Amino acid sequence: MKRFLTTTLILATLAAPGCSRKVPEDPFKVEQQRILNNRGRLVIDLARPENMHAAKIEGATLVRGLNGTGADEPPSTYQQLVLQDLQRDVDEKRTAKSQIASLDTAIVLLETVVPPGARVGDRLDVTLKLQPGSEASSVQGGYVRDAELYQYMAADVIRRGYKLGVVDGYVTLDPDLVAKKSPVAYKQGKIVGGAVVSRSRPIWLELKENERSPGIAKQVEDVVNKRFSYTKSGYAGKKKVAEAKAGATRINLEVPEEYRDNIVRYVNVVCAISFFETADELNERIDRLAVQLLNPETSEFASIQLEAIGPRNEKVLDAIRKGMESPDPAVRFNSAIASAYFNERPDRQKTARILAEFAATDAERRPAALATLGVCMKTSFDVDAELRKLLAAPENETRYGAFRALWTRNPADYMIQGENLGNQFAYHSLNCGGTPFAHVAMSERPEIVLFNADQIFLQGEIYIEANPRLTIRTDGDEIVVKKYETTDGVNEQRRVGFKVDETIRAIVEIGGSYSDVVSFLTQAKSAGHLKSIGSDGTATACAFGIDSLPGAKNTRFKRVRDVEEIARREEAREAADRAAKSEKKSVWSRMNPASWFGNDEEKAASNDDFDFDEFDAANGEEGAPSDQKFDAETENADAALKNEEFAVDEAEAETEK
Numbered sequence: 001m002k003r004f005l006t007t008t009l010i011l012a013t014l015a016a017p018g019c020s021r022k023v024p025e026d027p028f029k030v031e032q033q034r035i036l037n038n039r040g041r042l043v044i045d046l047a048r049p050e051n052m053h054a055a056k057i058e059g060a061t062l063v064r065g066l067n068g069t070g071a072d073e074p075p076s077t078y079q080q081l082v083l084q085d086l087q088r089d090v091d092e093k094r095t096a097k098s099q100i101a102s103l104d105t106a107i108v109l110l111e112t113v114v115p116p117g118a119r120v121g122d123r124l125d126v127t128l129k130l131q132p133g134s135e136a137s138s139v140q141g142g143y144v145r146d147a148e149l150y151q152y153m154a155a156d157v158i159r160r161g162y163k164l165g166v167v168d169g170y171v172t173l174d175p176d177l178v179a180k181k182s183p184v185a186y187k188q189g190k191i192v193g194g195a196v197v198s199r200s201r202p203i204w205l206e207l208k209e210n211e212r213s214p215g216i217a218k219q220v221e222d223v224v225n226k227r228f229s230y231t232k233s234g235y236a237g238k239k240k241v242a243e244a245k246a247g248a249t250r251i252n253l254e255v256p257e258e259y260r261d262n263i264v265r266y267v268n269v270v271c272a273i274s275f276f277e278t279a280d281e282l283n284e285r286i287d288r289l290a291v292q293l294l295n296p297e298t299s300e301f302a303s304i305q306l307e308a309i310g311p312r313n314e315k316v317l318d319a320i321r322k323g324m325e326s327p328d329p330a331v332r333f334n335s336a337i338a339s340a341y342f343n344e345r346p347d348r349q350k351t352a353r354i355l356a357e358f359a360a361t362d363a364e365r366r367p368a369a370l371a372t373l374g375v376c377m378k379t380s381f382d383v384d385a386e387l388r389k390l391l392a393a394p395e396n397e398t399r400y401g402a403f404r405a406l407w408t409r410n411p412a413d414y415m416i417q418g419e420n421l422g423n424q425f426a427y428h429s430l431n432c433g434g435t436p437f438a439h440v441a442m443s444e445r446p447e448i449v450l451f452n453a454d455q456i457f458l459q460g461e462i463y464i465e466a467n468p469r470l471t472i473r474t475d476g477d478e479i480v481v482k483k484y485e486t487t488d489g490v491n492e493q494r495r496v497g498f499k500v501d502e503t504i505r506a507i508v509e510i511g512g513s514y515s516d517v518v519s520f521l522t523q524a525k526s527a528g529h530l531k532s533i534g535s536d537g538t539a540t541a542c543a544f545g546i547d548s549l550p551g552a553k554n555t556r557f558k559r560v561r562d563v564e565e566i567a568r569r570e571e572a573r574e575a576a577d578r579a580a581k582s583e584k585k586s587v588w589s590r591m592n593p594a595s596w597f598g599n600d601e602e603k604a605a606s607n608d609d610f611d612f613d614e615f616d617a618a619n620g621e622e623g624a625p626s627d628q629k630f631d632a633e634t635e636n637a638d639a640a641l642k643n644e645e646f647a648v649d650e651a652e653a654e655t656e657k
Helices: 001-017 027-037 078-086 096-101 176-178 212-227 263-271 281-292 299-309 314-324 329-342 343-359 364-375 379-389 396-409 502-509 512-528 563-582 585-592 599-605 612-618 624-655
Strands: 047-052 055-063 106-114 121-131 143-152 159-170 188-197 204-206 241-245 250-253 419-421 423-428 436-443 447-450 456-458 463-467 470-475 478-483 492-496 531-532 539-541 543-546
Touching: 047 263, 055 078, 055 159, 055 447, 078 106, 078 176, 078 539, 106 143, 106 159, 106 188, 106 463, 121 159, 143 423, 143 512, 176 419, 188 470, 204 212, 204 263, 212 241, 212 250, 241 436, 263 463, 281 299, 281 314, 281 329, 299 314, 299 329, 299 478, 314 329, 329 343, 329 364, 343 364, 343 396, 364 379, 364 396, 379 396, 396 543, 436 512, 447 502, 463 512, 492 502, 492 563, 492 599, 502 512, 512 543, 512 612
Parallel strands: 423 447, 436 543
Antiparallel strands: 047 204, 055 106, 055 143, 106 121, 121 188, 143 159, 159 188, 204 250, 241 250, 419 423, 436 447, 456 531, 463 470, 470 478, 478 492, 531 539
């Protein structure tokens, strides 16, 4: 008895407040448990993509070479910025003020946007316009040298942020504004591909506030790297794309080469990667996605999730291959896009054929089809062959899109090989079949493409001013290209035939710029001088295009809908299906005694004969008859109750002792 009291006293003392010590939790186990708690969720459920907006960068500089159309501007904030920039250069410091005062220069404002994921060395288009209230009359023929672009911060005074770009190049006027004789046509322009990115613009995943921990960040990093890798110049092998930074809040993302021009799709695929799941759960999810892929309403969502799982899983490849056999265009298209990014050798030919078919016949899906062919499966000769066929397609938009896709894949492809004219623009003279077509680029890079150049001619009495000092005119059976007042004080001219190819080369030879060539071609087209000569010698108007890339002029891709939006739509659809099913009387409702009474019609509709086997199936119990299960459970409950009563009696007896 004494021993019992001593033991009780010790236990009571240890249990007293202030004497207990909390055992510290193992951080590894805590993080592991957090990961397990997020089972079945996608990356988008735990993190959101950040820095996905374009960054606007601006600058003020001098445009030079205006030949008297500039102005000596009154003092202004922009003039002060330009003066400071010029005075930083030792060679220009002494002449900075005189340069600003010259009538051959004008102060202009530059602007462009840096897209998300941009890397150092990427080239961007720059818009250019005279400063407000400028007395300059025209920027035609001008050029910009070593201008710097910054992010400007709003404050009481203009303050520069980071330098993000440097601009060099000749000003090209907007052909549409010139043709419409707009009052601002000569006071603004564009330097096509003139800005070089000097500071990269990364993208990353930001963990949601309630999910921030080292374990979650590390798991997101691991699952993304397991799915993706990229090749970095100067490094052996492939590198990981995801790296956890800033403690447990951010995972930086590198963009693989095949996604460089389609950041939106890349981010959607990353966000659709599973955070954690077992092999059985993965197989079950693939089976579900394989069914959704064949449904036009959910095929895009399913294809992105299957692409996120990746081509290492044979069931994913089987699902995608089955989707490419579907008679439904949406299913076949979405499956082919995913297959192109997988780049599996056995599927390349079929994938290329399907996407080329959409590029040729489906205007809505043409942009994404051509863009995907341009960046995916770069080692496939089948893709090259399909794109070369499209150079002779009926739609000129398709032809130029195929040209750009081929150039993206391999600028030296034998069908599109070009040359650098005057160190100013790319010039491609093609012999590809189809109707003649002349194209001018005003975005991405300065470029002239003549489809079937041997059949494109000038016709009629021609007098064109490419700029006030450069003219193209007919003289008998020749074309005279003449430039007045060259740098050495003399005029220079070339006499050529009526082929447009010869005229373009002559303009560049006497010192003409890309802007001059664009001006010549647009004026020749609007005046009806641009002709194509058929095999029978008849002349018809030659097709002419400016930025005829499929889709909107300011984007190369049809944007993929956001994964979260698609997921919400899918959840809503499933909820509607559940609601529809709930209208049918369930097993439980048929057990309800309240439903046993009513009129005959209600009984016929809702009070079907109750089946205990159906009840067991609804509760996941199959096998023995329900009445046997019920009896067994009753006997077990009685036995448990008797054991509990015996334990209570024994405890009371011990207390009395």
